Amino acid sequence: MKKTKTIVQKYGGSSVKDADRIKAVAERIVSYKKNDTNVAVVVSAMADTTDDLIELAVKIAKDPTDREMDLLLSTGEQISCALLAMAVRELGFESVALTGFQVGVLTNKEHGKARVHSVDDKRLKKAFKEGKIVIVAGYQGITEDGEITTLGRGGSDLSAVALAKAIRADVCEIYTDVTGIYTTDPRMVPEARKLKEITFDEMLEMASLGAQVMQARSIEVAKRFNIPLHVRSSYSKEEGTMIVKTASKIEDIAVTGVTSNKNEAKITVCAVPDQPGISAKIFNAIAKAGVNVDVIVQNVSHTRKTDISFTVPKAELPKALEAAAEVSAKIGAGEVLHSREVARVSIVGSGMRSHQGIAARMFEALAQAGINIEMIATSEISISCIIALDKVDAAVKVLHRKFALDKG
């Protein structure tokens, strides 16, 4: 007996933004439905629906409860999944639309950012048996108590991955408005090349470093359960980028991509007394102010005083500065300096684990281009430099060329 293939497809809000786009997506979906292929589709709310609903809620209540917000916002995906199922049936294919609770997406009780416990496969398998294409409302689930929850920004990605895990899908396709993951942003570097594949770890670095294609949590889940992801465009049939556990090439290439982030601001707390527990005091204060710190650098101290620098999102700079000034006074540190004129450039690649000298090559390339490095941070598979904001485009280009990313 021939093995039946199972695919999960996820379409974002811009892919289903109006009646015509919904019909176009339906055409694509049915082109994948063959006798030996089961198709389950996860769909986001039509573009703008969620924002419109939030706007209404804000008119009515200053601080709406998370529970009622979830009840409200989950309707967006319920609408798009019902409409998409109608569009699929209109093309002559059996289909069934299912909400989060109907498909059995069980979550914890954290409204607005619920975590998925499990997805029931019974309803899906029954529908597949009946030859139906299943259209599932993304972004939502239900608690044991029957409360509707939502999974947070980008939650439909997570719905798709959790569904793919439940039905042991062969692949989970993520449809977006780009054709895949690129070695760097093609708007900055025209020679940027679409990657055939990338590892989960690399993708996680890319995502957290500014390449906003997929929600990070859903990549983590896909990695944990080894569900191959295929990021591709809903506007073309072109193959996109596979996100996989291990690259298929025998030898990893050293660097897979270059990313940048212009949304950083730098804070330096000067003349910090070099005592145990001092950094903890500073970063506790920053965290309490609700600020996400990104890169942290503390210089090795030869005197009894040291400078501590870190970056925060530009929007959070005022909050962060206030907290930093307060804690600086408390611990007897000096001035608090800051700059909005910084940016981060990073290189990412699983191959760094086994290749030596990558960092040196990166610094060399930046130096040759006359770009000064203000801070450096590294992870196992990435190296980031904080540089002047007006140099970041040049830095990305230079690094892309240095590591021959246009050559593949």
Add this chain to the structure above:
Amino acid sequence: MKKTKTIVQKYGGSSVKDADRIKAVAERIVSYKKNDTNVAVVVSAMADTTDDLIELAVKIAKDPTDREMDLLLSTGEQISCALLAMAVRELGFESVALTGFQVGVLTNKEHGKARVHSVDDKRLKKAFKEGKIVIVAGYQGITEDGEITTLGRGGSDLSAVALAKAIRADVCEIYTDVTGIYTTDPRMVPEARKLKEITFDEMLEMASLGAQVMQARSIEVAKRFNIPLHVRSSYSKEEGTMIVKTASKIEDIAVTGVTSNKNEAKITVCAVPDQPGISAKIFNAIAKAGVNVDVIVQNVSHTRKTDISFTVPKAELPKALEAAAEVSAKIGAGEVLHSREVARVSIVGSGMRSHQGIAARMFEALAQAGINIEMIATSEISISCIIALDKVDAAVKVLHRKFALDKG
């Protein structure tokens, strides 16, 4: 111990049409919430929401499945109930929004016009115990299999009555844009008087005879379980009209109201052979064409041929004429005549059961006004006359005066 009062309120789509109206309704709701009063509210979709969703569906599919339509349309009430719960909480009152399935409105599987089997009272009682105002999404329920259903046009009325039954509410208030039930349409007769009360039976006759205030099915359910209804305006605090099992006056008044319907057309099948089963043949044919017949008159036959007249909604006249012509030929009857220039005027009153001579007084009043009666039909508590369309306004006025309805 003092008995706790329980009230159910139902607000229609125009009462919650925008953020400001939702806030106004919330103010009204909390004014009823006292320590010794439990309040459950059933809400319809914000005006236009349902029509907008239908318009989207029609763009996508010629003949959308009822199941997916229910999934789609039920979002309208889910949105309004979430928003209304937020608005209530904003005023400092605890509240909880519940969808049809969360409140346990169990229905049969007839999508688009499901019948309510039962309403669970557990969730509601729990919320009352916690001092919460409960806001329920109207118009919707769920089947045993977890399928979302809707209850048909006016279904939120039915939700409210079924809820009131489940929690043994003391009263079920139906909020509309009119201040109550009138002796006749105040736009036609300025002296029309708001009724303090009306019986279920009278209201059912009024509803089916053209007074479009409440869905007939929900009145039937309220009658069966003897749930007092209070029809009133969401724009004022004025008392409306109570709909009750038995009028509180010891003696029924003969006539409670006058209604009219200008949406009728008359068909006459001439020279029908007077044989057993002939009428059945005609009306089976009309029914098969999907036409609702209203008044039927068959004259007693002195010859072997008779004329059969009946009325149908104007919109269904073409279908009805086609079916009538076909069946007329088949049974050997004569010409099929029709007129769009007719209307119905009716008087309604439980008192007719015990008062004699009501019909005679009606005919007399019409005769005095020079109005010719084309057809007559009676029920236990109503008398209807089909008259010329251009005479109907005069007829309503004349009858309203004849039965002294402005006097109360």
